[in-house]
Amino acid sequence: xxxxxxxxxxxxxxxxxxxxxxxxxxxxxxxxxxxxxxxxxxxxxxxxxxxxxxxxxxxxxxxxxxxxxxxxxxxxxxxxxxxxxxxxxxxxxxxxxxxxxxxxxxxxxxxxxxxxxxxxxxxxxxxxxxxxxxxxxxxxxxxxxxxxxxxxxxxxxxxxxxxxxxxxxxxxxxxxxxxxxxxxxxxxxxxxxxxxxxxxxxxxxxxxxxxxxxxxxxxxxxxxxxxxxxxxxxxxxxxxxxxxxxxxxxxxxxxxxxxxxxxxxxxxxxxxxxxxxxxxxxxxxxxxxxxxxxxxxxxxxxxxxxxxxxxxxxxxxxxxxxxxxxxxxxxxxxxxxxxxxxxxxxxxxxxxxxxxxxxxxxxxxxxxxxxxxxxxxxxxxxxxxxxxxxxxxxxxxxxxxxxxxxxxxxxxxxxxxxxxxxxxxxxxxxxxxxxxxxxxxxxxxxxxxxxxxxxxxxxxxxxxxxxxxxxxxxxxxxxxxx
Amino acid sequence: xxxxxxxxxxxxxxxxxxxxxxxxxxxxxxxxxxxxxxxxxxxxxxxxxxxxxxxxxxxxxxxxxxxxxxxxxxxxxxxxxxxxxxxxxxxxxxxxxxxxxxxxxxxxxxxxxxxxxxxxxxxxxxxxxxxxxxxxxxxxxxxxxxxxxxxxxxxxxxxxxxxxxxxxxxxxxxxxxxxxxxxxxxxxxxxxxxxxxxxxxxxxxxxxxxxxxxxxxxxxxxxxxxxxxxxxxxxxxxxxxxxxxxxxxxxxxxxxxxxxxxxxxxxxxxxxxxxxxxxxxxxxxxxxxxxxxxxxxxxxxxxxxxxxxxxxxxxxxxxxxxxxxxxxxxxxxxxxxxxxxxxxxxxxxxxxxxxxxxxxxxxxxxxxxxxxxxxxxxxxxxxxxxxxxxxxxxxxxxxxxxxxxxxxxxxxxxxxxxxxxxxxxxxxxxxxxxxxxxxxxxxxxxxxxxxxxxxxxxxxxxxxxxxxxxxxxxx
Numbered sequence: 001x002x003x004x005x006x007x008x009x010x011x012x013x014x015x016x017x018x019x020x021x022x023x024x025x026x027x028x029x030x031x032x033x034x035x036x037x038x039x040x041x042x043x044x045x046x047x048x049x050x051x052x053x054x055x056x057x058x059x060x061x062x063x064x065x066x067x068x069x070x071x072x073x074x075x076x077x078x079x080x081x082x083x084x085x086x087x088x089x090x091x092x093x094x095x096x097x098x099x100x101x102x103x104x105x106x107x108x109x110x111x112x113x114x115x116x117x118x119x120x121x122x123x124x125x126x127x128x129x130x131x132x133x134x135x136x137x138x139x140x141x142x143x144x145x146x147x148x149x150x151x152x153x154x155x156x157x158x159x160x161x162x163x164x165x166x167x168x169x170x171x172x173x174x175x176x177x178x179x180x181x182x183x184x185x186x187x188x189x190x191x192x193x194x195x196x197x198x199x200x201x202x203x204x205x206x207x208x209x210x211x212x213x214x215x216x217x218x219x220x221x222x223x224x225x226x227x228x229x230x231x232x233x234x235x236x237x238x239x240x241x242x243x244x245x246x247x248x249x250x251x252x253x254x255x256x257x258x259x260x261x262x263x264x265x266x267x268x269x270x271x272x273x274x275x276x277x278x279x280x281x282x283x284x285x286x287x288x289x290x291x292x293x294x295x296x297x298x299x300x301x302x303x304x305x306x307x308x309x310x311x312x313x314x315x316x317x318x319x320x321x322x323x324x325x326x327x328x329x330x331x332x333x334x335x336x337x338x339x340x341x342x343x344x345x346x347x348x349x350x351x352x353x354x355x356x357x358x359x360x361x362x363x364x365x366x367x368x369x370x371x372x373x374x375x376x377x378x379x380x381x382x383x384x385x386x387x388x389x390x391x392x393x394x395x396x397x398x399x400x401x402x403x404x405x406x407x408x409x410x411x412x413x414x415x416x417x418x419x420x421x422x423x424x425x426x427x428x429x430x431x432x433x434x435x436x437x438x439x440x441x442x443x444x445x446x447x448x449x450x451x452x453x454x455x456x457x458x459x460x461x462x463x464x465x466x467x468x469x470x471x472x473x474x475x476x477x478x479x480x481x482x
Numbered sequence: 483x484x485x486x487x488x489x490x491x492x493x494x495x496x497x498x499x500x501x502x503x504x505x506x507x508x509x510x511x512x513x514x515x516x517x518x519x520x521x522x523x524x525x526x527x528x529x530x531x532x533x534x535x536x537x538x539x540x541x542x543x544x545x546x547x548x549x550x551x552x553x554x555x556x557x558x559x560x561x562x563x564x565x566x567x568x569x570x571x572x573x574x575x576x577x578x579x580x581x582x583x584x585x586x587x588x589x590x591x592x593x594x595x596x597x598x599x600x601x602x603x604x605x606x607x608x609x610x611x612x613x614x615x616x617x618x619x620x621x622x623x624x625x626x627x628x629x630x631x632x633x634x635x636x637x638x639x640x641x642x643x644x645x646x647x648x649x650x651x652x653x654x655x656x657x658x659x660x661x662x663x664x665x666x667x668x669x670x671x672x673x674x675x676x677x678x679x680x681x682x683x684x685x686x687x688x689x690x691x692x693x694x695x696x697x698x699x700x701x702x703x704x705x706x707x708x709x710x711x712x713x714x715x716x717x718x719x720x721x722x723x724x725x726x727x728x729x730x731x732x733x734x735x736x737x738x739x740x741x742x743x744x745x746x747x748x749x750x751x752x753x754x755x756x757x758x759x760x761x762x763x764x765x766x767x768x769x770x771x772x773x774x775x776x777x778x779x780x781x782x783x784x785x786x787x788x789x790x791x792x793x794x795x796x797x798x799x800x801x802x803x804x805x806x807x808x809x810x811x812x813x814x815x816x817x818x819x820x821x822x823x824x825x826x827x828x829x830x831x832x833x834x835x836x837x838x839x840x841x842x843x844x845x846x847x848x849x850x851x852x853x854x855x856x857x858x859x860x861x862x863x864x865x866x867x868x869x870x871x872x873x874x875x876x877x878x879x880x881x882x883x884x885x886x887x888x889x890x891x892x893x894x895x896x897x898x899x900x901x902x903x904x905x906x907x908x909x910x911x912x913x914x915x916x917x918x919x920x921x922x923x924x925x926x927x928x929x930x931x932x933x934x935x936x937x938x939x940x941x942x943x944x945x946x947x948x949x950x951x952x953x954x955x956x957x
Binding site: 078079085087092095097098099101196197198199200201203204205231232233234235311312314315318319320321323324325335339359362363364367371375 | 522525526527528529530531532533534561563565567570571572573622749751752753754756757758759
């Protein structure tokens with residue numbers, strides 16, 4: 001079997017241009033791999049027929065840009081017209097959207113082929129993807145381990161090299177943390193860089209869509225395709241989209257790099273610290289300055305995050321009531337019973353508990369006491385970050401405190417997952433772009449990642465550093481492929 | 483009078499006139515087929531986000547200005563969370579913390595003199611969808627979901643139904659003339675909830691309030707307040723305790739009916755809407771909004787008064803905005819506004835009403851109207867003549883002189899012609915002449931009638947009367 005799927009995107013593109021490969025043939029490989037790796041449970045919906053149909057359509061056209069004919073997966077909390085979108089919940093088990101999200105329109109326009117919707121934590125609530133109504137996806141490096149979450153299905157599929165590209169979402173690390181656990185590249189762009197229109201909201205002021213891919217370059221390519229102002233999303237930025245691949249390959253020297261000191265404190269495990277320190281030394285060796293920097297309130301980021309995210313979630317998820325779409329309980333006697341039963345039966349435990357906590361946090365005087373205060377501290381944290389960018393080009397930190405752990409482990413200790421997100425949450429709180437880059441392995445050959453955090457709209461510079469490290473570290477990241 | 487004093491506060495919702503809805507691009511229209519004017523945003527579909535219609539902001543600025551409120555230049559929207567089938571997202575996007583306007587008033591003219599009714603705040607929000615219930619089935623029409631609303635909250639500063647009704651009339655007139663809303667209570671584009679409480683007159687604290695919803699006309703607001711005050715008095719007089727309630731007005735019963743007793747304060751879990759960034763109102767935008775405001779009723783009142791119109795006529799003209807707007811197009815001329823108003827409210831209005839026409843659908847040009855008034859003034863046309871020729875004036879594209887020619891209306895202002903007729907009438911009615919000389923007033927009226935008869939009513943009555951008296955005295 002020819003392995004077109006493992007070629008780089010420019011290589012695939014060249015074969016398309018030379019007419020030595022067609023999208024249909026590439027898709028065959030994709031579906032073979034999906035079948036072979038069924039145990040990964042990385043997809044909730046595979047749209048084989050629609051994909052093949054699309055491939056045939058494309059084959060009637062001229063070959064387009066670099067991303068033309070490239071198969072892509074989309075997280076199942078982003079609506080796709082005519083293709084069911086479940087949010088990994090019983091509530092939306094049979095929900096077929098009647099419109100496309102902004103990013104879906106964008107990928108279609110660029111000629112990419114949607115092959116499936118990826119597994120995730122229910123409504124993106126969780127850090128291991130184990131809250132999925134459809135069961136957890138598995139880590140391709142070792143199927144006894146979690147993929148992380150909430151974009152666990154994306155991480156699993158990309159690490160297993162089922163497709164080159166995928167789109168996830170990140171509210172409190174949901175792109176970066178699973179990317180770190182599975183050895184892939186995941187970018188959470190600046191808040192507002194990618195339209196949220198069509199992303200089923202979890203926490204509106206934190207949610208951001210971003211690419212999860214095999215390599216840094218391919219990640220930047222995909223961001224090029226999905227970034228930009230959208231009239232339908234008032235929080236999307238009208239700042240011009242630049243070419244995010246522009247600085248890739250450029251030499252990295254004389255950079256001033258900061259490390260938020262709390263993010264390398266004793267919350268981080270020894271194995272992660274070792275990998276991270278190796279990167280720091282590499283950077284210094286290449287003539288860059290790397291220093292510790294203090295950012296305010298990082299210690300409280302998780303608590304603040306919980307208040308804001310759960311408060312907003314309790315309101316965002318109120319629309320799932322059985323009246324207009326989605327799951328509806330059978331034979332409710334009253335309207336209140338319709339609400340109560342539909343929501344009790346349709347939502348999983350994690351979602352319900354977050355809705356309850358969130359409702360309580362916004363209730364009566366609590367809104368001012370907690371939500372308002374959290375917003376104001378968040379502003380201060382952002383200011384502190386912005387101040388650090390006066391001095392530093394970029395910030396770096398580990399992505400997770402430990403490598404992936406075993407399935408089932410975390411369900412025993414719910415707080416643990418939240419505390420694990422301590423390193424990724426600050427970027428969401430400050431609305432900053434942040435990405436995960438594979439940085440090494442532990443003794444069990446599980447991937448360990450690192451983060452690059454940029455100034456607002458500093459994605460191009462982040463990709464520059466990431467591609468430099470990618471080349472210098474030269475890790476073998478094919479371990480998820482069997 | 484009783485020993486109690488009532489306190490009344492009113493919350494009014496008006497539907498704002500705009501092309502599209504407040505947070506989506508679908509059309510803001512009334513009377514369309516159910517669910518024909520809604521998008522995924524109005525349906526509260528997963529993944530959708532609100533946009534913000536700037537037209538609504540401009541209308542809000544106008545409303546703030548017209549009610550003398552203070553404009554909030556930096557504002558945001560909030561979510562009001564509650565579950566109800568007509569609430570598509572189960573939260574309503576409204577303004578809780580930064581209402582677009584605060585601390586304003588409207589001045590009303592009560593029987594005891596002018597009074598300022600204070601407005602606590604006004605805010606922008608979206609309407610819910612419309613539900614109707616048929617047996618065990620409830621139907622939802624999302625055309626109304628997302629229609630822009632302005633909610634105006636008065637302070638509890640009214641004490642009688644008269645004040646409440648006058649306040650609502652004033653608000654309606656203001657928003658209608660400001661082109662902010664149709665303010666049609668029967669179509670639901672203006673809705674009001676009235677809060678009523680009573681307390682002993684010497685009491686320093688307010689009594690327990692009851693809210694009355696769903697009142698379909700200003701007249702019914704008056705009835706509802708009257709009935710509610712009476713009900714509360716009865717409860718207190720019986721030594722019972724009033725409970726906070728929500729009641730509704732029932733048209734059939736012509737009375738208020740209990741909907742629910744309020745258990746605890748509603749917890750709407752308000753928080754700032756994260757999907758809509760802060761709105762900053764720039765001076766330019768404010769000026770743009772106010773530049774298009776038409777002349778408001780109070781200014782028209784003063785002008786009309788200066789033109790000598792009676793209070794009754796002024797109010798009648800203002801009650802019919804198209805007439806007032808028409809009249810205003812003659813402000814730069816020296817026409818007699820009293821005559822003009824007479825004509826517009828009398829013959830012209832009845833012709834229009836009878837024929838289901840609007841003034842702008844007629845052939846009444848500016849020149850024709852001025853000419854018509856002038857001829858009336860001069861006596862070249864009598865009121866009776868006007869009635870005769872009105873249809874032609876309104877329907878034909880020909881001038882007044884041409885119409886008069888066609889209708890063979892002579893210029894009976896010709897005094898010698900009138901004198902001739904008077905002589906003839908006096909000659910034929912010698913007995914009446916004698917009666918007049920003996921001081922019988924009836925005789926003059928009879929003789930005048932004869933003159934009118936002879937001239938088929940085409941004579942200027944003023945001139946005829948003068949001449950008749952003159953000739954009688956000569957005899």
